[in-house]
Amino acid sequence: MxxxxxxxxxxxxxxxxxxxxxxxxxxxxxxxxxxxxxxxxxxxxxxxxxxxxxxxxxxxxxxxxxxxxxxxxxxxxxxxxxxxxxxxxxxxxxxxxxxxxxxxxxxxxxxxxxxxxxxxxxxxxxxxxxxxxxxxxxxxxxxxxxxxxxxxxxxxxxxxxxxxxxxxxxxxxxxxxxxxxxxxxxxxxxxxxxxxxxxxxxxxxxxxxxxxxxxxxxxxxxxxxxxxxxxxxxxxxxxxxxxxxxxxxxxxxSRFATTVHARRGLWRTYRDALCGLDGVTLIDVGPHHTVPHLCQVRLPQRDEVFADLRARGIGVGVHYPPNHLQPAFAAWRRPLPATEQAAAEILSLPFHQHLTETDIDHVVCALGQALKSAGAS
The missing domain is CATH 3.40.640.10 (Type I PLP-dependent aspartate aminotransferase-like (Major domain))
Structure with a gap:
């Protein structure tokens, strides 16, 4: 580990x-x-x-x-x-x-x-x-x-x-x-x-x-x-x-131009680092015109990978559990196949301006190891 x-x-x-x-x-x-x-x-x-x-x-x-x-x-x-x-x-x-x-x-x-x-x-x-x-x-x-x-x-x-x-x-x-x-x-x-x-x-x-x-x-x-x-x-x-x-x-x-440059740079660093991982699909936010708030991937066996990465100390998350399946909103539930499929696969990677390129390499390396473990289980 x-x-x-x-x-x-x-x-x-x-x-x-x-x-x-x-x-x-x-x-x-x-x-x-x-x-x-x-x-x-x-x-x-x-x-x-x-x-x-x-x-x-x-x-x-x-x-x-x-x-x-x-x-x-x-x-x-x-x-x-x-x-x-x-x-x-x-x-x-x-x-x-x-x-x-x-x-x-x-x-x-x-x-x-x-x-x-x-x-x-x-x-x-x-x-x-x-x-x-x-x-x-x-x-x-x-x-x-x-x-x-x-x-x-x-x-x-x-x-x-x-x-x-x-x-x-x-x-x-x-x-x-x-x-x-x-x-x-x-x-x-x-x-x-x-x-x-x-x-x-x-x-x-x-x-x-x-x-x-x-x-x-x-x-x-x-x-x-x-x-x-x-x-x-x-x-x-x-x-x-x-x-x-x-x-x-x-x-x-007053410092927002720096924020824009930094967040776009971090997202592109993730994009480049993730290219070598099979079975991982990056959600493309369109960084040329977007100030990215999240960096998300879709992958099989998400729940197993999530648990593995959390155990490795990697701060992954899920944004968001779909609302039409929540008990509070059950009265308005209807089939939403694309949403339900995405909700089972999306994983939010650590994404904030404290990250360095070394941190991102560390996250992607751990993700690769977690995918291998999930595939072998």
Whole structure:
């Protein structure tokens, strides 16, 4: 059995550049920890990076999805098309607004939905489609945009994995035809410690999401400091992003070009190292236009290989158990053969910026040994 390399023992890990601690310290010293001008500066800089008019910060990627669904008017009696192969948060956000999921299959090569999957799932109750940009890869629903618009079906992108990725010449989130939801959780391409962002299509959607994230209050925090009252005009939640988290995000954003280069380089190093292994299929994220969030392979005897690699101290994982087979979502179960086959074969290799080429060689060598052991058993 090979000796464990510490960085190979983690499937994912936050990567900090050093400026984050000082940025947080400045917020702590200022004594204003909630939603402040720093939060709004983070929104402005994200919008500028993406090339969009506006961005609305919230507490998490799940909060982003929930807020976007509410702002789009999705609710009870509505059906939302969504792939089963995603983190359960995507489905929980749909249920949180009273809608029901319509699970659809995926393209086995990308683990993402296609326009055809979406079109085939449309029913009279369909109100929204939530493509999941799995691993960071953009999902282009442009070919069916007109058909969806004619039916009043809104597209809400779960881009939790995909900040910085591109769809053609534009960044994910800059199409203007979808509400796009990003996650800035601990292990995402850009981290705030915890946080999320919604990219609205219109100023009206931006206003709605800002009301929702502030318990339905219309006035901004700065406006409320100059008045003796405020107006609550509808349902809302406490989804504001704190100045502490925004400070981390701003520090990360200033170094994001380095992040893009590093993550693409690590993924390509894996690609080259895996070429010599028979029976292993790398999920191609398209690194020319993607900022990779995961490095995944498909392989036979996945469960045996998973157990072997964990025993060797290699931090492999599985993203994700399919939702249509989960007990909580059994009411909406339907056959999804490509999803079920992929779910039995996918394995996420350690992927984070602490890895070195030597770490990756170590992981791939251990994978080769585990495959041989599984074949001999």
């Amino acid at each position: 090979t000796a464990t390399r510490p960085d190979a023992g983690r499937n994912a890990s936050p990567y900090l550049y050093g400026e984050e601690a000082a940025a947080v310290a400045r917020v702590l010293e200022a004594g204003q920890y909630g939603h402040t001008d720093l939060t709004e500066e983070f929104e402005r800089q994200i919008a500028a990076y993406l090339g969009v008019p506006d961005a609305v910060a919230v507490t998490s990627g799940t909060a982003a999805l929930h807020s976007a669904l509410l702002a789009a008017g999705i609710g009870r009696g509505d059906e939302v098309i969504v792939p089963s192969l995603t983190f359960c948060a995507t489905v929980q956000a749909i249920l949180a607004v009273g809608a029901t999921p319509r699970f659809v299959d995926i393209d086995p090569a990308t683990l993402c939905v296609t326009p055809q999957h979406v079109v085939e799932a449309i029913s009279d109750a369909t109100a929204a489609a939530v493509p999941v940009l799995f691993g960071g890869r953009a999902v282009d629903l442009g070919p069916i945009h007109e058909a969806l618009t004619e039916r009043g079906i809104v597209v809400i992108e779960d881009a939790a994995h995909a900040f910085g990725s591109r769809n053609g010449p534009r960044h994910v989130g800059a199409s203007g035809t979808a509400l796009t939801c990003f996650s800035f959780g601990p292990i995402k391409n850009l981290t705030c410690g915890q946080g999320g962002m919604v990219i609205p299509r219109t100023p009206e959607e931006a206003d709605a999401i800002r009301r929702i994230r502030l318990l339905g209050v219309v006035q901004s925090q700065s406006e409320r400091t100059n008045t003796t009252t405020y107006n609550v005009e509808g349902f809302g939640l406490r989804y504001q992003l704190s100045a502490i988290n925004s400070a981390i995000g701003l520090a990360q954003l």
